[in-house]
Amino acid sequence: MTTLFKLTTSIFGDQGQSTQLVERFATSWLAKNPGAKVISRDLGLNPPHHLEALAFLASRVPVADRTPEQNKLLEYSDSLIAELRQADVIVIGLPMYNFGISSGLKAYFDHIARVGVTFMYTPQGPKGLLPEGKKCHIVATRGGIYAGTNRDTQTGHVTNFLSLIGISDIQFIYAEGLNIPEKKAAAIEGAGAQLAQWL
Numbered sequence: 001m002t003t004l005f006k007l008t009t010s011i012f013g014d015q016g017q018s019t020q021l022v023e024r025f026a027t028s029w030l031a032k033n034p035g036a037k038v039i040s041r042d043l044g045l046n047p048p049h050h051l052e053a054l055a056f057l058a059s060r061v062p063v064a065d066r067t068p069e070q071n072k073l074l075e076y077s078d079s080l081i082a083e084l085r086q087a088d089v090i091v092i093g094l095p096m097y098n099f100g101i102s103s104g105l106k107a108y109f110d111h112i113a114r115v116g117v118t119f120m121y122t123p124q125g126p127k128g129l130l131p132e133g134k135k136c137h138i139v140a141t142r143g144g145i146y147a148g149t150n151r152d153t154q155t156g157h158v159t160n161f162l163s164l165i166g167i168s169d170i171q172f173i174y175a176e177g178l179n180i181p182e183k184k185a186a187a188i189e190g191a192g193a194q195l196a197q198w199l
Contacts, residue, residue: 003037004029005087009102010044010095017178017188018093018141019044025091025137025195032199039083043104048076051110059114077111081118090136090167092158096146100153109161118165128166136162136170137198139191143179171198 006026010016014023019042030036055077058070066074084090095102112118119126138158146152159170175191177183 001035001037002033002088003039003086004033005083005090006038006040007090007108008040008042008044008093009105010093011097011102011104013042013045016044016093016095016141017175018095018139021139021141021173021175021188021191021195022091022093024192025139025198028196028199029089029091037086039086041080041083043102043108047104048080048107048111050107059117077114080108080112081114084112084118084130084165087134090134092136092138094138094140094154094158096140096142096154099146099151101157112165113161126164128164128168130166132166134167134169136167137195138170138172139195140172140174140176141178141191142174142176145176145180145183147174147176173198 004026006022008016008019008022010019013019026038030038055073058066058073059077061070094105097103100106115121116129118130119128121127140147140154144151147155155172162168162170173191173194175187177187
């Protein structure tokens with residue numbers, strides 16, 4: 001069974017433009033993949049807690065040597081990673097806040113970056129450990145227009161992180177100028193047209 005993982009990060013929940021575009025993609029994708037499984041996680045409405053030192057240190061302890069308390073500390077991280085492992089297709093809503101990703105997404109990344117679980121170090125550099133073949137579609141929404149400029153800190157950050165854990169088939173769609181009244185409608189329409197090409 002094919003599995004779609006929807007990851008939304010807008011602080012505005014269902015009212016966020018990125019969330020609405022993700023839902024638009026998911027609805028059309030499911031119409032073409034009847035019977036597929038869908039996993040949803042909303043980091044805007046249910047933000048992850050920040051990674052703490054005790055949990056980070058517990059992740060470095062071999063599984064057989066962990067205490068019950070250390071296993072408890074890693075339960076949340078383990079659940080996030082399990083979702084990613086199941087996914088064949090991933091779609092991420094990526095609003096820009098103050099030239100960066102949301103704090104919820106940053107915390108999420110911190111929880112799923114686990115040495116020996118989602119990536120490993122090799123003499124040739126880091127190697128991702130998630131199952132191969134995952135496709136990741138990213139819908140980036142911005143109030144201004146930043147793609148291709150040095151103010152776009154998101155594209156490189158997210159691409160580098162996903163590549164670290166083994167996700168390299170990544171596509172971006174940009175809906176920009178959403179805070180510019182004369183550009184908003186065209187930006188959303190253009191992003192929607194590009195989403196249709198992903199199906």
